[in-house]
Amino acid sequence: MPAEQWFNDYAGAVYSYILMQVRNRHTAEELTQETFMKVVEKVHQFEGKAAAKTWIFRIAYTTTMNHYRKKHPLTHYLDRELPLLGTQPSSEETAILSEQEAEFYEALRRLRKSHQQVIMLRHIQGFSTKDTAAILGSSEGKVKMSLKRALDAFKSELEKGGMSRDTLHRR
Amino acid sequence: MTHFTDDELTRQLEALRKPFEPAPAEKRAMHHAIFVRKQPAAKRRSIHWKPALISFLLLISIVTTLTVLAGKPGAPNAGWFAKDVTGSWAGIIMEQTSDHEVAGYYIYFDESTMHVENTNVGASFMGNVNITQAEVEKMAEDYQTKLAKMTMQAGDYPNYTVKKKKDQYTITAPGENGFSYTLTKTAPRQFVGEDGIRYSVNNYTD
Numbered sequence: 001m002p003a004e005q006w007f008n009d010y011a012g013a014v015y016s017y018i019l020m021q022v023r024n025r026h027t028a029e030e031l032t033q034e035t036f037m038k039v040v041e042k043v044h045q046f047e048g049k050a051a052a053k054t055w056i057f058r059i060a061y062t063t064t065m066n067h068y069r070k071k072h073p074l075t076h077y078l079d080r081e082l083p084l085l086g087t088q089p090s091s092e093e094t095a096i097l098s099e100q101e102a103e104f105y106e107a108l109r110r111l112r113k114s115h116q117q118v119i120m121l122r123h124i125q126g127f128s129t130k131d132t133a134a135i136l137g138s139s140e141g142k143v144k145m146s147l148k149r150a151l152d153a154f155k156s157e158l159e160k161g162g163m164s165r166d167t168l169h170r171r
Numbered sequence: 172m173t174h175f176t177d178d179e180l181t182r183q184l185e186a187l188r189k190p191f192e193p194a195p196a197e198k199r200a201m202h203h204a205i206f207v208r209k210q211p212a213a214k215r216r217s218i219h220w221k222p223a224l225i226s227f228l229l230l231i232s233i234v235t236t237l238t239v240l241a242g243k244p245g246a247p248n249a250g251w252f253a254k255d256v257t258g259s260w261a262g263i264i265m266e267q268t269s270d271h272e273v274a275g276y277y278i279y280f281d282e283s284t285m286h287v288e289n290t291n292v293g294a295s296f297m298g299n300v301n302i303t304q305a306e307v308e309k310m311a312e313d314y315q316t317k318l319a320k321m322t323m324q325a326g327d328y329p330n331y332t333v334k335k336k337k338d339q340y341t342i343t344a345p346g347e348n349g350f351s352y353t354l355t356k357t358a359p360r361q362f363v364g365e366d367g368i369r370y371s372v373n374n375y376t377d
Contacts (some may be wrong), residue, residue, distance in 0.1 A: 004206055011198055016191035029193070029201055036205045097190050104183055123184040155175055 002052070003040045010053050011036065014060045017125055020105070021064055021116070031067055035060040054131040057121070061135050100163075107157035115150035122147055250314070253334040259377035260333045265362070269369035273317045276368065285331040285344060287323050322352050322366065335377065 014035055019028035038059050046055055097105060109115055121132040124142075133143045175183075193201070248261075260280045267276040275291035302310075318324075328344035338356040343349070354362040354370070362370045 004202075007202060007205065011201060012192040013188070015193045015197070016188050016200075019191045020187075025197070029197060033201050033204050036201070040205065100183075101190060104187055108187075117186065123181050124188045127183065136241055151177065151180065156179065158175065170268075 003036065003043050004040060006052055006056060007036050008169050010056055013125055014056060015052070017057065017120060018064055019062060020108075020120060022067070027067070031060070031063055032081070035063045038063065050131065050134050054127065057125070057127070057131075057135045058137075061117075074118055103158070104161050107154060107161055107163070110157050111150060111153050114146060115153055118143055118147045118150050119154060178280075184318045192277070247375060253336040254377075255332060256335045256377040257332045262374070263324040263376060265370045266363075266372075267368055268371050269367075271368055273314055274321055274323075276323065278323075278370075280331070280333075283329055285342070287325050287328065289318070289325045292375070322350050324348065326349075 011032060015028055015032045018031045019025065022028055022031065035056065039056055042059075046052065050058075055081075108119060111119070117136060118132060119125045121135055122129065127135065129140050129143050129147075132138075132147075133140045136143065138146075182289065261282040263280045265276070265278040265280070269331065271291070272291055273291055277288045277290055279286045279288075294375065326348060328346065329351065330346075331342060331344045332344050333340055340354045340356065340362070341351060342354070343351045353365045357363055359375055360372045
């Protein structure tokens with residue numbers, strides 16, 4: 001069964017992609033399960049136009065967006081997390097991170113959701129621009145432009161937190 | 172402060188994925204939930220008032236339409252929520268119990284036909300020796316005139332229907348000499364017609 005093989009190959013990546021967004025292991029587990037349930041249901045619809053991993057991530061992306069739309073509509077529509085709406089779990093509660101990883105992750109979290117998406121897909125999950133565009137339902141040009149802006153904003157956030165090349169390897 | 176290059180950022184970001192990956196036990200649990208149990212956990216669905224209201228209104232309109240249609244054939248004036256009880260009237264004998272100057276109805280309902288008999292034969296003027304022949308003829312003519320004005324005329328009426336709305340029963344006889352006659356139930360086996368004539372029936376009806 002290809003779906004089971006795909007689970008073995010990509011469940012870890014899908015889970016990490018979702019957990020980085022929802023910051024809750026239980027929710028990440030549920031959404032990963034929901035994603036692969038859909039993969040099992042729709043496996044006959046997979047036409048092979050894109051790589052299976054891209055197709056699965058497209059499902060994971062829409063599943064996570066639907067979760068935000070239902071549970072956190074303001075965050076979804078404003079494209080930003082609102083710290084006033086409740087306490088967010090810390091990065092230590094989300095995953096075991098080194099100090100440096102935690103600072104990178106927190107800087108990433110402070111970006112707009114759409115900027116987080118392109119950085120997570122292009123640089124953390126390692127998709128090509130074409131595949132990232134397919135997952136986000138966008139164009140390659142838009143992804144390239146968005147990624148450039150996202151990286152600039154990310155660097156700026158890191159520097160606000162005192163992170164630079166000088167501090168990178170000393171920590 | 173020296174800025175990060177894109178390559179440095181890329182390397183750091185690539186390394187960020189690993190700590191977020193699931194523990195082997197978590198992965199096994201997910202695998203079990205998807206491929207062994209196969210059924211997603213049942214979710215409580217909240218009731219959304221808009222679709223519920225639309226469904227309710229749709230249901231009401233369907234029920235109303237069906238009721239109106241059910242009450243329609245042969246009895247257009249029976250209208251809203253009139254129930255067709257024709258079947259329960261098969262075998263009923265309805266006999267007039269009040270005096271009337273021209274009518275003495277005896278009505279029998281069989282499965283398909285209503286038979287109306289008028290047993291009043293004009294006894295008030297027949298055989299009266301104290302009046303002249305001319306007076307008898309005049310009285311007979313008046314009798315016929317009044318009789319002709321009665322809603323129900325003696326005869327056989329096939330395909331009759333009886334429709335009930337609360338305690339009102341409308342008997343409808345279709346056809347050229349057809350009529351519609353409404354009775355009100357006053358007791359389990361007692362009725363009074365729209366013209367005030369009282370009847371009793373031999374059995375209980377719906």
